[in-house]
Amino acid sequence: MTDTENSLFALFLLAKSKAPSYFELLSAKNEIEFDKAFDAILEDAVIKIEQNGKNYANLNENGLTGVLAAALSIPGLTVTQETNSNGHVDLVIEADHCSPKRRKLGEAKIYNGPAYHVSGLDQLLNRYTTGREGRGLVITYVKKKNISVLMDEIRNYMDTNLPCNQKGASTNHTLKWSFLSIHTHSCGEDLQISHIGCNLFFGQDLSSRDGEQ
Incomplete structure (x- = not known):
């Protein structure tokens, strides 16, 4: 290698060591690899929000989702809020430099019981999702203990009622307080959804704000 090539390679290795998740996203060969890389980024974002939960205690669903969108945004990953996809979906997550194009949609709810969570799932699957997207997200901000x-x-x-054409029992997710479900979509394919819990309880019950828009 020339000195220039050596310098560029050294810069590449340095950048990779500083932002491994970005490179894993960029180099993902399939949806499984992409989801694995994305889950690591999502976990970091959720942890950051939880660690600052006291500061976000008075935010409603839109406010909390704005914080999550900012925490998820890294070079190569564009995250927008209230973007149109057959309506205004809470989160649109797009990998900027992947081929084929990789896109995720997400709905977010402040915890207000299982039925309220399922209402977000129903919105995501039956209103916003076309079937072309990757694994979807339903985020639950839990302000209760x-x-x-x-x-x-x-x-x-969900496992009892099998909402939104759920196929069988849910399975474990790599993230804590989270799980995965599979649903038959109107496009004719089975789509996977991540259900992610975010712990925003910090010593007092804020249930009076649950479900606040």
């Missing part, structure tokens, strides 16, 4: 119990209640409710 016992997020583990509450997310299990949502999961059990």
Whole structure:
């Protein structure tokens, strides 16, 4: 290699070491690899929000989702809020330099019981999703204590009622307080959805604000 090539390669390795998730997103060969890389970015974003939960206590769903969108935004990943996709979906996540194009949609809810969570799932699958997108997201901001119990209640409710053409029982997600479900979509294909819990309880019950728009 020439000195210039060596310098460029060294710069590449340095950038890769500083932002491994970006390179994993960029180099993903399939949806499985892309989802694995994205989940790492999502986990970091959720943790940052949880660590600052006290500062976000008075935000409504739109405000919290704005914070999440900002936390998810990294070079190569464009995250927008209230973008049109057969209506104004809470989150649109697009990888800028991937081929084929990779796009995710997400709905977000402040916890207000399993039925309210499912209403977000219904919006995501039956209003906004065309079937061309990758794995979808339903984010639940939990301002009550016992997020583990509450997310299990949502999961059990879904596994009992199988909403939105759910196919069988849900499965574990790599992220804590989260799970995966599969649904038969109107496009004729089975689509996977991540259900992600975000713990925003910090010592007082803010349930009076649950579901606030």
